[in-house]
Amino acid sequence: MQRPTYTLLLIISALSFLVNAAPQDLSSRIRAYLQSQGVNATIPNTAYAPQAQTQGASGSLNIALTCGILNAYRDANLVTPQDGQLYTVQAEQHWSPTAWGHPNCIFEPTTVREVQFFVGLLRITGTTYAIRSGGHSPFKGFATTDNGVLIAMHKMKDVVYDAKTETVRMAMGNTWGDVYGYLNQFQRIVVGGRLAPVGMALVTGGGLSHYSNEKGFAGDNVVNFEMVLADGRLINANATSNSDLWWAMKAGQNNFGITTHITTKAYPMGAVWGGLRTWNASQLDAVSDAFAEYQREGQLDTKSSVIPDLVPTNGTLFITLIYFGPVTTRPKAFDAFYRIPAIADDSKAHPNFLDLISVGPPQVVPRFSYGFSSLYLDNSTTYRDVMRLCAAQSEKMKRVNGGTQVLIPQPISKTMVDAAAKTGGRPQTLQPRAQLWMNMSWGWNLAKDDAYVYALIKETYEKVDQLAKSRGLYDPYIFLNDAFPDQKVFRSYGAESFKRMKEISRKYDPTQMFQKQVPGGFKLD
Numbered sequence: 029m030q031r032p033t034y035t036l037l038l039i040i041s042a043l044s045f046l047v048n049a050a051p052q053d054l055s056s057r058i059r060a061y062l063q064s065q066g067v068n069a070t071i072p073n074t075a076y077a078p079q080a081q082t083q084g085a086s087g088s089l090n091i092a093l094t095c096g097i098l099n100a101y102r103d104a105n106l107v108t109p110q111d112g113q114l115y116t117v118q119a120e121q122h123w124s125p126t127a128w129g130h131p132n133c134i135f136e137p138t139t140v141r142e143v144q145f146f147v148g149l150l151r152i153t154g155t156t157y158a159i160r161s162g163g164h165s166p167f168k169g170f171a172t173t174d175n176g177v178l179i180a181m182h183k184m185k186d187v188v189y190d191a192k193t194e195t196v197r198m199a200m201g202n203t204w205g206d207v208y209g210y211l212n213q214f215q216r217i218v219v220g221g222r223l224a225p226v227g228m229a230l231v232t233g234g235g236l237s238h239y240s241n242e243k244g245f246a247g248d249n250v251v252n253f254e255m256v257l258a259d260g261r262l263i264n265a266n267a268t269s270n271s272d273l274w275w276a277m278k279a280g281q282n283n284f285g286i287t288t289h290i291t292t293k294a295y296p297m298g299a300v301w302g303g304l305r306t307w308n309a310s311q312l313d314a315v316s317d318a319f320a321e322y323q324r325e326g327q328l329d330t331k332s333s334v335i336p337d338l339v340p341t342n343g344t345l346f347i348t349l350i351y352f353g354p355v356t357t358r359p360k361a362f363d364a365f366y367r368i369p370a371i372a373d374d375s376k377a378h379p380n381f382l383d384l385i386s387v388g389p390p391q392v393v394p395r396f397s398y399g400f401s402s403l404y405l406d407n408s409t410t411y412r413d414v415m416r417l418c419a420a421q422s423e424k425m426k427r428v429n430g431g432t433q434v435l436i437p438q439p440i441s442k443t444m445v446d447a448a449a450k451t452g453g454r455p456q457t458l459q460p461r462a463q464l465w466m467n468m469s470w471g472w473n474l475a476k477d478d479a480y481v482y483a484l485i486k487e488t489y490e491k492v493d494q495l496a497k498s499r500g501l502y503d504p505y506i507f508l509n510d511a512f513p514d515q516k517v518f519r520s521y522g523a524e525s526f527k528r529m530k531e532i533s534r535k536y537d538p539t540q541m542f543q544k545q546v547p548g549g550f551k552l553d
Contacts, residue, residue, distance in 0.1 A: 054152070058097070058152060058153075061148060061149065061152055062097070065101070065145055065148075067097070067100055067101050090153050090154060090155050091132045091156075091175070091176060091177065092132065094149060094150060094153045094155040095132055095133035097149060098135050098149070098177070099133075101142075102135075102137075102142060105136045105137060105138065105142065106133055106134070106136070107133065107134040107136065108132070108133045108134075109132075115134070118134050118180065119131060119134065119172070121160070121163050121182070122160075122163040122166075122171065122172070123163060123166060123225070123396070124166035124394065124395055124396040124397070125394050126168060126397055126478065127163065127165060127166050127167060127168055127170065127171065128168075128172070129169065129172030129173050129178070130174050131158070131172060131173050131174070131176060131178035132175070132176060132177060133177055133178075134178045134179075134180050135178070135179045136179075136180050137179065137181070137183065137184060138183045138184060139184070140184075140254070140288045143179070143256045143288055144256050144260045144262060146179055147256050147257075147258065147260050147286060148259075148260035150177070150541075150545065151258060151259070151260065151539075151541060155176055155545065156173060156175060156177075156547065157176050157177040157178065157179060157545060157546060158170075158171055158173040158177075158178050158179070158548045159171065159178075159179050159181070159282050159286055159546065159548075160172060160179070160180045160182075161182075161200045161227035161229035162203055162225065162226055162227015162230075163227065164225070164230070166396050166397045166398070167397070167513050169547065169548045170513075170548045171229075171548060172548070173548070179286070181200040181201040181288075184199040184200060184201035184288065185199055185201045185202050186198075186289075187199070187202060187206065187207055187210045191214070194216075194293065194295075195291050195292065195294055196211065196218050196294045197252075197289055198289060198292070199289050200227070200229070200287055200288055201227075201228075202227070203221075203224060203225050203226060203227055204220045204223070204224055204225075204226050204227075204228075204230070205225060205382060205386070208220070208224070208380075208382040208385075209382055211297075212380050212382060214294075215296060215298055216294040216296060216297055217294070217295055217296075217297035217381055218249065218292050218295070219235070219237045219239045219240060219244065219245070219248070219292065219293070219295075220235070220239075220246055220292075221246075222236070222238050222335055224385055224386055228287075229281075229282075229287075230246060230509060231250060231278075231292070232247070232277060232278075232279065232280060232282070233247075233279060233281060233507070233508035233509035234246070234247050234279040234454070234456060234508055234509060236440075236507070238350045238381075238385075239295070239333070239352065240333070240444045241327060241331070241332060241333055241441050242331060242443070243447065244443075244444055244447025244448065244450075244451060245278075245444065245447065245448075245454070247279050247454060248278065248447045248451040248454060249292045249293045249451065250274075250277075250290055250291065251266055251267070251291050251292060251293060252264055252265065252266040252274075252289075252290070252291040253265040253277045253289075253291075254287065254288050254289040254290075255273070255277070255285035255288065256285055256286045256288060257284075257285045257536055258285065258536075258537045258539060258541035262288070263285075265277055267452050270536075271452070272528075272532050274452065275452065275453055275454070275532075276455055276528075276529050276532045278455060279455050279456050279521070280455060280529060281508060281549045281550055282542060282546055282548070282549045283529070283533055283537075283542050283543065283549070283552050284533060284537060284542060285536065285537070285542065297352070297380070298354060298379075298380070299353075299354045299378060299379055299380070300351065300352055300377075300378050300380070300381050300384055301350070301351040301353065301355045301356075301358075301359060301375065301377050301378070302349050302350035302375055302378065303373065303374040303375035303376055303384070304347070304348055304349075304372070304373070304374050304375075304387070305346070305349060305366075305372070305373045306344060306370055306372040307344075307368060307369075307370050307371060308344065308345070308371055309339075309340050309343040309344065309345060311345060311368055311369075312340065312345065312415055312416070312419060313415075314368045315336075315338065315345055315347070315415075316412040316415040316437075317409075317411065317412055318364040318365050318367075318368060319334075319336075319364075319437055319439055320405060320407075320411045321364035322334065322361075322362070322364045322365065322439060323405050323439045323441070323462045323464075324405070324462075325363075326360070326361035326362060326363065326364055327439055327441045328441075329359070329360070329361040330441070330443055331353050331359075331361075332349075332351050332352075332359060332362065333350040333351075333352075334347055334348065334349055334350070334362070334365070334439065335347070335348045335350075335436065335438065336348075336436055336438075337435075337436060338434065338435040338436070339432065339434050339435075340418075340419040340422050340433060341422045341431060341432050341433045342392075342432065348385075349362050349365065350384060352381075354377075355377070356377055358375065391471070392430075392471070393430040393432050393471040393472055393473050394471075394473065395471060395473065395474075395475070395478070396470065396471045397469070397481065397482065397485060397512070398467050398468060398485065398510060399467075399468050399485040399486060399488065399489035399511070399512035399515070400465070400466065400467060400468070400489060400506055400510040400511045400512065400515060401466045401468070401489045401496065402463055402464065402465050402466065402496075402502075402504075402506070402507070403463065403464055403492070403495075403496035403501045403502060403503055404459070404461055404462070404463050404464075404496075404501045405439075405461070405462035405463060405464065406499070406501055410495075410496070410499055410501055411437070414464075414466065414492055414495060415437070417488075417491055417492060417495060418433065418466075418468060418488060418492070419433075419435075421433070421484065421487070421488045421491070424484055425472070425484070428472045428473075428474075428477045428480065428481060429472060429473045429474045430471065430473035430474070431470075431472050431477075432472065433468070433469070433470055433471075434470070434471065435467075435469075436466070436468075436469060436510075437464050437466050437467075438464065438465040438466070438467065439462070439464055440462065440463045440464065440465055442460050442462055445458045445459070445460050445461070455521050455525045455528070455529055456505060456521050457505070457521055457522035457524075463505075466489075466492060467507075468485065468488050468489055470484065482512075485512055486512060489515075504520050505521075506520040508550060511550065517550045518550060518551075518552055526552075529552055530552050533552055
């Protein structure tokens with residue numbers, strides 16, 4: 029992309045008196061840094077930066093300067109508003125429009141070295157930035173920015189299976205569909221996302237997988253994180269090197285560095301059984317009771333997995349059933365669900381896991397968001413009462429254009445909780461008992477309804493928490509990948525873990541770049 033250029037010396041001289049550093053200091057630091065990196069001493073005209081700025085002149089010019097230097101460094105890897113439709117497409121690469129932002133420029137690295145350059149430059153300029161892997165988070169500012177730079181990892185897509193170590197090294201630009209598709213040739217699987225379009229960042233939230241009942245969470249199975257720290261160094265975090273950071277990264281999101289690659293365990297995998305079973309909403313009580321029965325009995329078969337999409341607003345209840353094994357008939361583990369008469373069921377044997385998860389319930393409205401609550405399994409009607417409570421809340425969506433509620437009660441087994449003891453631990457403090465992780469998702473059409481829906485999400489998960497507390501079943505843990513921005517995820521890990529994570533953050537990020545310059549996501553506050 030060819031854009032008007034000025035000499036780097038003139039740009040720095042013109043802007044340095046406005047930035048938050050002594051002019052000579054900033055100018056000399058940038059000159060020295062670019063010289064050490066072998067960067068051509070010309071950068072684009074800063075005119076392509078958006079007109080509207082909210083940080084004041086100093087911050088605005090720093091952002092423009094940063095974008096200009098990135099363009100000089102790797103012109104082909106930078107997208108700006110001047111690029112028109114290309115910019116729009118890349119700025120909107122998110123699962124939900126609720127997450128869309130308008131970064132001043134988008135840097136798309138193709139190598140680890142380019143990520144290191146990026147971090148080193150922004151350490152000097154102090155520019156705010158965001159990090160995007162798959163863009164599945166629906167929250168504004170989590171994986172984009174309106175006043176800063178976005179580093180989008182989607183061009184880093186290498187995947188390598190090592191048969192000797194039975195591990196897979198994956199770049200952060202992949203989706204789980206990319207990884208599963210690649211592994212089919214080796215008849216292998218990894219503990220990863222339950223939907224093909226989801227990105228690798230799922231792991232850094234802990235990561236709930238269809239394979240978790242047998243092998244633990246996605247984060248539990250990571251043997252190495254390759255990361256660029258705030259000082260630009262590339263390090264490995266694993267059981268023998270930087271093991272404290274390895275522990276924290278299993279559910280620490282973007283608080284310690286930019287993850288470039290993850291190496292995780294691979295397992296043999298061939299045919300699987302499963303599909304989508306569908307009921308109408310009149311069966312909500314029966315399906316709720318079936319979840320409790322499945323947790324008490326069926327889930328003890330660790331090759332089984334379920335993920336529901338219960339949609340009371342359109343009168344349809346979906347559950348995806350998955351069984352890892354070469355079975356040709358309905359697995360007994362799912363008897364609780366099979367006993368309920370269904371209106372449709374496409375369960376069958378599939379040649380591989382990707383074939384099974386490639387089709388799921390449709391997303392019928394564009395805007396989506398969610399909140400989270402957790403409770404313990406008991407022998408009463410609590411699960412049924414939680415679903416009824418949420419369904420009653422869905423009535424409040426009738427005033428919203430396209431208003432949709434999707435309940436995703438996720439049964440968590442003691443096997444999943446116990447897996448960490450075999451894999452070096454994890455930062456989350458989970459009780460060793462069966463529990464239900466409630467993702468309460470909401471969909472709608474128009475941005476004007478955002479504030480109303482967000483308030484309803486918060487009201488609903490607080491009501492579920494209150495119900496669980498009233499019965500002594502409340503679980504304070506908050507699953508990062510399903511949490512609403514107001515929820516205090518890291519504090520829910522327990523006081524000791526939270527304190528340790530903050531200490532690890534200060535150790536590997538002494539200037540706290542990833543707390544201050546990367547404001548998106550859940551922070552250690």
